[in-house]
Amino acid sequence: MAHSTILTALGGIMMLTGSAQAPTSAQVEAALKDRLPKTKVSSVDCSKVDGLCEVVAGENLFYVDRTARFLVIGRVYDMQTRQDLTAARLLALNPDMLVGSAAKANASAEAPEPPAAGGGTRVTQPALAQHLDVSRLSDKGAIVWGTGPQRVTVFSDFHCGYCRALSQTLESMNVTVIERPISVLGSREIADQVLCARDRHAAVRAAYAQDPIRPGPKCNTSGLDENEAFARAHGLNGTPVIVRSDGAVLEGFKPKPLLEQWLKGAKS
Known part of the structure; x- marks a missing residue:
């Protein structure tokens, strides 16, 4: 696939304290509140993809690593089942959501602007015509x-x-x-x-x-x-x-x- 994944360092290192175990979804959510105070996080799920936590924030869907240091905006594909996990999740959140709306919502997550060239692929945007011959x-x-x-x-x-x-x-x-x-x-x-x-x-x-x-x-x-x-x-x-x-x-x-x-x- 030609989709690019944007990996943006948000600065600082979250130190895990009191345990060598991986942080829970609740701990990642708490860290996100500190790092993204303007983003209202709806849910965090760290059980689907090893090393990544899925974050839902309103209409936004993005991913962070388990230290909440790195934020990933892009698509996650399961190459074994050949499934677009991001698309499936977006459809589950809102079956009527257009691809363009989903892409726009994801892009509005509180993160630095991607590079102008090579920083990502626009999935789609709404067509202008209402009638086509x-x-x-x-x-x-x-x-x-x-x-x-x-x-x-x-x-x-x-x-x-x-x-x-x-x-x-x-x-x-x-x-x-x-x-x-x-x-x-x-x-x-x-x-x-x-x-x-x-x-x-x-x-x-x-x-x-x-x-x-x-x-x-x-x-x-x-x-x-x-x-x-x-x-x-x-x-x-x-x-x-x-x-x-x-x-x-x-x-x-x-x-x-x-x-x-x-x-x-x-x-x-």
Whole structure:
């Protein structure tokens, strides 16, 4: 993955007293109150990732080491289960939270500004357009899967955890998906492979799971350039962006019940 993790020293060393054992979540929370007095900490959990404590502060989600000296703003991935732990936790905290809102909330944690270059990757930001005419796009950049009567276009990025969650949700629905990859997070090479795969649907699944994609013959990938030009022209700077058959736009991951209700509102 191309996501960067920002490690910022907050200064000072917290001395562990009275025991050689690792501090408890309560002790870490107490230390955070001293170090981040303006941040209202909701919960601290040091049991999920060895050496790190997950900190929830309102809409913020970040991590600290067990001495509360180092603060980590970024994504935590379990490479054994291939799960984005940060995305899963954010969805558990607020199922309706957009990726852009989550990223903005995390960035607002009380910490120094990251470097301008190379200091992190913006996950997404809300699209500006409220209605999109995707009929002007050719089929060259479209990856079509599913066989349902309702059609939905998705601008996605294969490095986006929320796009993966959306894809899995759409798999369970009776819809036809027109997936149009755009490289927001540096996934163009993967998108090329998916577009040229013999079984594009299987390739989509493999791409989101970070599994090897069965190679296909070389093909014309200019359709992906068309997708990205369209996205830039209409202010789609993040993913996922979902477009209904009547052009209505929904930004970010949404749970299945909301998607089903939203799709029913399409104007014929």
